[in-house]
Amino acid sequence: MKSCAIAYSGGVDSTFLIKVAYDTLGDNALAVTATSSTYPKRELEDAKRYAQEIGIPHVIIHSEELDIPEFSDNPSDRCYYCKKELFHKIQEIAKEQHLNAVLDGSNADDALDYRPGARARTELGVRSPLNEVGLTKQDIRQLSTSLHLKSSGKPPFACLASRIPYGMKITRERLKQVETAEEYLFSLGLRQCRVRYHDHIARIEVPLDEIPTILAHAQTIIKRFKTLGFTYITLDLEGYRTGSLNEVLNL
Numbered sequence: 001m002k003s004c005a006i007a008y009s010g011g012v013d014s015t016f017l018i019k020v021a022y023d024t025l026g027d028n029a030l031a032v033t034a035t036s037s038t039y040p041k042r043e044l045e046d047a048k049r050y051a052q053e054i055g056i057p058h059v060i061i062h063s064e065e066l067d068i069p070e071f072s073d074n075p076s077d078r079c080y081y082c083k084k085e086l087f088h089k090i091q092e093i094a095k096e097q098h099l100n101a102v103l104d105g106s107n108a109d110d111a112l113d114y115r116p117g118a119r120a121r122t123e124l125g126v127r128s129p130l131n132e133v134g135l136t137k138q139d140i141r142q143l144s145t146s147l148h149l150k151s152s153g154k155p156p157f158a159c160l161a162s163r164i165p166y167g168m169k170i171t172r173e174r175l176k177q178v179e180t181a182e183e184y185l186f187s188l189g190l191r192q193c194r195v196r197y198h199d200h201i202a203r204i205e206v207p208l209d210e211i212p213t214i215l216a217h218a219q220t221i222i223k224r225f226k227t228l229g230f231t232y233i234t235l236d237l238e239g240y241r242t243g244s245l246n247e248v249l250n251l
Helices: 014-029 042-053 078-094 108-112 117-125 137-146 170-189 208-218 217-226 244-248
Strands: 004-007 029-035 058-062 101-103 192-197 201-205 232-235
Touching: 004 014, 004 078, 014 029, 014 042, 014 058, 029 042, 029 078, 042 058, 042 170, 058 078, 078 101, 137 217, 170 192, 170 217, 208 217, 208 232, 217 232
Parallel strands: 004 029, 004 101, 029 058, 201 232
Antiparallel strands: 192 201
């Protein structure tokens, strides 16, 4: 490719990708991180730190999906509109800096999940090198460990919009409510959690082995979540799983 701009979130996949790209292309590789209401500050700080440690040139742009009605109305294909906007902006940066390709960190496992954003990638000609060579999430974690990347053991993350059921309007207030609730749970020592937003109900998902931690702090969690505007605070007995709000879709 000779040169590239990479959609970089600070997650396991895109961090591994910017590391390999920088080792291969040097300053002809550029990491691009987009901030928005759906992207928690915790993730942005990780992205900045990892990029600095790797040494790759890193730019941060603003891409507010809530300004796109097709996204904020929260249809089941909202990710398509988000990715289309993001990739357009990164393509503009790539053109300005004379970089040949735009890349993202999609891996071979992503094809097994519901990923409407993949359509935008195909339409705009964005390449996914990790997927092209057949690397799974587990492969990437192992390779990241061998490269001593601090991201290697990072839990999966999805944008905050994934906490709000399809068809329910996505607003800054709801996103902030969810982000603050999750930050509180992380402060209790949890390594992974989701707070799914169901209007007055907060549905907490954590790995099954971390349910005792939630129960041990139940009263303080209830108190804190009620100050955030939730009336009922529930614990999902199935535990944490990616894309649980997709379970209502007829896929």
